[in-house]
Amino acid sequence: MVTGHDLPTTTPTEAGLDPGWLNSAVVTIRERFPHVTSLLVARDGHLAFEQYFGIQQDDPQDLQSVTKSVGSLLTGVAVQHGVLSVDRPVLEQWPEAVTLTRDPRWQRVTVGHLLTMTSGLPSEITDPVYDEAWFHDADPLRFTLGQTLSTEPGQAFHYSNAGVHLLGALVSHRVGQPLEEFAQEVLFTPLGIPSRTWMADPQGRVWGSGSLHLTPREMLRMGQVVLQEGRWHSRSVVSAAWIQQMTRPRVKGYAFMEGMPDYGWLWWLAGSGETPGWYATGYGGQYIAVFPALRLVVVMTGQVCDHPNHRSVIVDLTRQVAAADLS
Structure with a gap:
């Protein structure tokens, strides 16, 4: 139709x-x-x-990691609205999350690092044990921020679902509404896309790294x-x-x-x-x-x-x- x-x-x-x-x-x-x-x-x-x-x-089809690229568009809208900066550290823009970190290098992780998967987080693609632990944790965001970074921020590419899920949660925090509501308002409704299935983590946050259906x-x-x-x-x-x-x-x-x-x-x-x-x-x-x-x-x-x-x-x-x- x-x-x-x-x-x-x-x-x-x-x-x-x-x-x-x-x-x-x-x-x-x-x-x-x-x-x-x-x-x-x-x-x-x-x-x-x-x-x-x-x-x-x-x-509707399960987009899997195409969801990440949609998330980049949403990040751009948040930046355009002046509530998010690519170059500033994540924790400067989300001070409440500081208490969830142990590795001091998290202080240097920027939004740009999350967008390029160079935050220093390990990759679920190459470490299935880590992938299983992150995905099935009762609070995947807390799990992510509690990780010891495997490299210095900006040093190396590690394909990271956890990092993009963190980015989605940060966008949601900065715009002051659930990520799926923000997406519906600024992107999906203008394109004539109705509310679609978007699976969430155990804390109710939609997965920034995947599971959007279009x-x-x-x-x-x-x-x-x-x-x-x-x-x-x-x-x-x-x-x-x-x-x-x-x-x-x-x-x-x-x-x-x-x-x-x-x-x-x-x-x-x-x-x-x-x-x-x-x-x-x-x-x-x-x-x-x-x-x-x-x-x-x-x-x-x-x-x-x-x-x-x-x-x-x-x-x-x-x-x-x-x-x-x-x-």
Whole structure:
């Protein structure tokens, strides 16, 4: 069902896309990537291709860590409102949390460190025992702040769910309302997104690091906002300055995760030899991919389980579009 907030539709041909290639991509997905659940392509602000595999158009999907990239947008709005600073230490902006820390180096952890995953917290990706202890703690935020940092703040990238959950709690504290209410007010409602499932920790805080659910079309709107430097229709939802800063390469991430070595503010950057672009990614093959030079947004979703990575479909699509533009 098309709503007033959905992107207007067009045909692949009118959007400069090759219908034959797209049909071949669907065959490839069915044969090689049976865990894919959707593929949507928008160009020049128009939905040009939409295919679902085992789900319906209006079925919200578990975004997993794509939630982190949405959290970056919310952080940008809080900064724009003047209630949060990227460069100031977290504990200066949340003095009540000081008593939860033991390691004095927490005094030097900034919002920027949380955005680039360089706070010094260990990574749940490489330490499953730590991951289990953090996720199942009665108060994951208290658990996080009580950790001894594994490196000096700003020294090294450690993919950290706990750090992004802390960032979400900080944004909530600074704006004076639950993170999900703030998100609904400043981002979701302007994009026509109703209240959606967003799972919470044992203390009732929604997970800043994951578990937000959106439909693929709603994900596409999110990507379009990023492509349009924070604008949706005639309204500025997130500042253009934040989008520009958010998508700059800031640190080398874990290339083994997605084959993308560079990380911005909770967004990945396309790898060397690929079409320049920005990715919000999540476990199980959840993607919002934005390619400014091609005026292109691609969304893919997948079953939340281990299965072959299907980002190659997006990479191949961008190459096909870029080649067509040059011909």
